[in-house]
Amino acid sequence: MNNLPIPAPEALAHSQCLHQALFDEISGAGGWLSFARFMEQLLYAPGLGYYTAGARKFGAAGDFVTAPEMTALFGQALARQAAQVMAASAPVVLEVGAGSGRLAADLLLTLEQAGSLPERYYILDLSADLRQRQQQTMATSAPHLLNRVEWLDRLPEAFTGVVIANELLDAMPAHVIAWREDAIYERGVSVDGAGIFTWSERPANGALLAAADEIDKQCSLPPGFESEISLAARSWAAEWGHRLTKGALLLIDYGFPRREFYHQQRGRGTLMCHYRHHAHPDPFFLPGLQDVTVHVDFTAIIAAAHPAGLNLLGYTSQGQFLLNCGILDRLQEIPNGTPEYIRAAGAVGKLLMPHEMGELFKVIAIGRGLDETLCGFANGDQSRRL
Numbered sequence: 343m344n345n346l347p348i349p350a351p352e353a354l355a356h357s358q359c360l361h362q363a364l365f366d367e368i369s370g371a372g373g374w375l376s377f378a379r380f381m382e383q384l385l386y387a388p389g390l391g392y393y394t395a396g397a398r399k400f401g402a403a404g405d406f407v408t409a410p411e412m413t414a415l416f417g418q419a420l421a422r423q424a425a426q427v428m429a430a431s432a433p434v435v436l437e438v439g440a441g442s443g444r445l446a447a448d449l450l451l452t453l454e455q456a457g458s459l460p461e462r463y464y465i466l467d468l469s470a471d472l473r474q475r476q477q478q479t480m481a482t483s484a485p486h487l488l489n490r491v492e493w494l495d496r497l498p499e500a501f502t503g504v505v506i507a508n509e510l511l512d513a514m515p516a517h518v519i520a521w522r523e524d525a526i527y528e529r530g531v532s533v534d535g536a537g538i539f540t541w542s543e544r545p546a547n548g549a550l551l552a553a554a555d556e557i558d559k560q561c562s563l564p565p566g567f568e569s570e571i572s573l574a575a576r577s578w579a580a581e582w583g584h585r586l587t588k589g590a591l592l593l594i595d596y597g598f599p600r601r602e603f604y605h606q607q608r609g610r611g612t613l614m615c616h617y618r619h620h621a622h623p624d625p626f627f628l629p630g631l632q633d634v635t636v637h638v639d640f641t642a643i644i645a646a647a648h649p650a651g652l653n654l655l656g657y658t659s660q661g662q663f664l665l666n667c668g669i670l671d672r673l674q675e676i677p678n679g680t681p682e683y684i685r686a687a688g689a690v691g692k693l694l695m696p697h698e699m700g701e702l703f704k705v706i707a708i709g710r711g712l713d714e715t716l717c718g719f720a721n722g723d724q725s726r727r728l
């Protein structure tokens with residue numbers, strides 16, 4: 343970690359405050375904290391967490407780049423799918439975890455051009471800091487549409503329309519599990535004599551043990567296998583069972599179906615941190631100054647949503663989804679050979695190429711009351727199974 347950029351003194355002081363808050367919470371809890379709680383605080387501790395405090399986060403000056411930040415063509419392609427769902431349900435969008443607000447602006451501008459403007463575009467984000475940034479982005483990029491955007495403080499009780507979330511599920515707290523010879527353990531965080539965070543294990547129990555046991559039975563894990571289970575992502579998906587009246591959730595994220603997520607070759611899990619465009623696996627590094635994520639087990643998402651009354655409407659790679667939504671047609675609308683075209687073509691390459699984001703990222707559509715095939719899933723490999 344020695345080669346990573348050194349934070350400014352005030353950022354370091356901020357990180358030390360969060361370190362102290364975590365230290366106090368671990369002591370108060372008897373010396374051990376579940377990693378899910380630790381991750382929740384790293385990202386969302388009020389005023390201190392990575393997402394809840396003022397770190398730059400997205401873009402070249404931040405820690406990582408997401409698809410909407412790379413090119414407006416991502417939102418333009420997604421708009422085609424959103425318009426279809428709205429036409430079959432209601433002209434309303436809810437974006438959860440809207441980041442800088444870039445996707446909201448691109449979607450609204452494209453839907454306006456296509457004559458499919460939603461009546462309301464709701465945004466729900468845990469981060470008050472990001473809510474402000476979303477408002478600024480809308481005010482700068484689409485000021486005439488700002489009056490359609492409304493920020494929510496919680497999920498609506500009932501919703502008809504399209505729910506969109508890009509890289510939301512990977513930012514939800516996850517438990518870390520070790521399947522050992524004698525038992526299944528939950529890995530948590532303690533503090534050693536020098537005040538340094540260390541991993542320590544306790545026997546898993548309750549819903550977590552049941553989930554870990556089921557995965558073991560399905561995937562025959564070798565002893566010593568370590569990975570994550572996000573109960574938070576599962577309950578978020580299940581929540582929609584009683585909230586979504588008609589429409590679809592379009593969830594885009596990096597991850598795998600279960601048999602690949604818990605594949606023997608991935609025996610150290612998927613926990614990953616992003617700090618100034620460096621990816622590494624140490625969640626104890628500079629608390630509050632780096633993003634901490636886990637990949638998504640998409641099988642778990644549909645397995646949670648289905649008993650809650652929702653159906654799987656589609657599941658494919660991001661590359662295939664964007665092709666189906668006409669991203670290349672959109673690219674061709676930019677005059678060939680211009681700097682804008684060259685920039686956009688580079689970004690589209692990254693979004694589509696299997697060795698970049700095209701295959702690791704998936705799109706899942708879950709919903710209720712829609713009969714027609716969704717355009718984003720209409721062509722391509724239909725043999726993907728969850």
Ligand SMILES: C[S@@+](CC[C@H](N)C(=O)[O-])C[C@H]1O[C@@H](n2cnc3c(N)ncnc32)[C@H](O)[C@@H]1O
Pocket residue numbers: 393400408409410411438439440441442466467468469472507508509510513514
């Ligand atoms: C990795 S960022 C992705 C941002 C944006 N969608 C993008 O693609 O650039 C995750 C976002 O989800 C938000 N978030 C995480 N958990 C959330 C939850 N349960 N409800 C609402 N927002 C959440 C974070 O505050 C952050 O804006």
